[in-house]
Amino acid sequence: MTNIAASCQCGQLKFEAESDPVLELVCHCRDCQDALQADFANIAFFKMGESQVEGELAEKIYLAESGNETCRQYCVQCDTVMFDRSEGFPNLLGVSVSQLQAPYISRPTCHVFVRDKKAGVVIPDGVKQYETGIT
Numbered sequence: 244m245t246n247i248a249a250s251c252q253c254g255q256l257k258f259e260a261e262s263d264p265v266l267e268l269v270c271h272c273r274d275c276q277d278a279l280q281a282d283f284a285n286i287a288f289f290k291m292g293e294s295q296v297e298g299e300l301a302e303k304i305y306l307a308e309s310g311n312e313t314c315r316q317y318c319v320q321c322d323t324v325m326f327d328r329s330e331g332f333p334n335l336l337g338v339s340v341s342q343l344q345a346p347y348i349s350r351p352t353c354h355v356f357v358r359d360k361k362a363g364v365v366i367p368d369g370v371k372q373y374e375t376g377i378t
């Protein structure tokens with residue numbers, strides 16, 4: 244099987260996984276909007292033990308509504324937000340789907356924190372929607 248790989252804009256920070264993500268979702272929460280300076284975040288979650296991170300990263304901690312800390316990790320050089328880690332999912336590493344390289348195909352199965360969704364964002368039919376998180 245082909246490895247799944249990602250890297251930041253400048254290429255210093257790298258990610259590689261040996262298996263497909265356990266879950267891919269789109270998160271509309273305010274933290275994601277703030278962290279990415281975007282309308283939403285498209286994140287794929289990989290098992291820690293089956294993925295590797297290489298390079299220097301910096302992090303910013305957010306406190307989720309659940310009381311869990313979530314941590315955005317980004318490249319120290321180009322500021323690309325690459326990873327998303329949550330105390331709620333200690334064995335999973337979230338990776339920004341926009342940074343994943345071909346042949347990875349984005350197939351988010353659910354949208355979370357839909358109540359914070361920006362008005363102009365349209366969610367495709369047939370995808371699960373949650374008002375808040377899924378924990």
Ligand SMILES: [Zn+2]
Pocket residue numbers: 251252253254255256318319320321322323
């Ligand atoms: Zn970089």
Ligand SMILES: [Zn+2]
Pocket residue numbers: 270271272273274275276284356
């Ligand atoms: Zn979020």
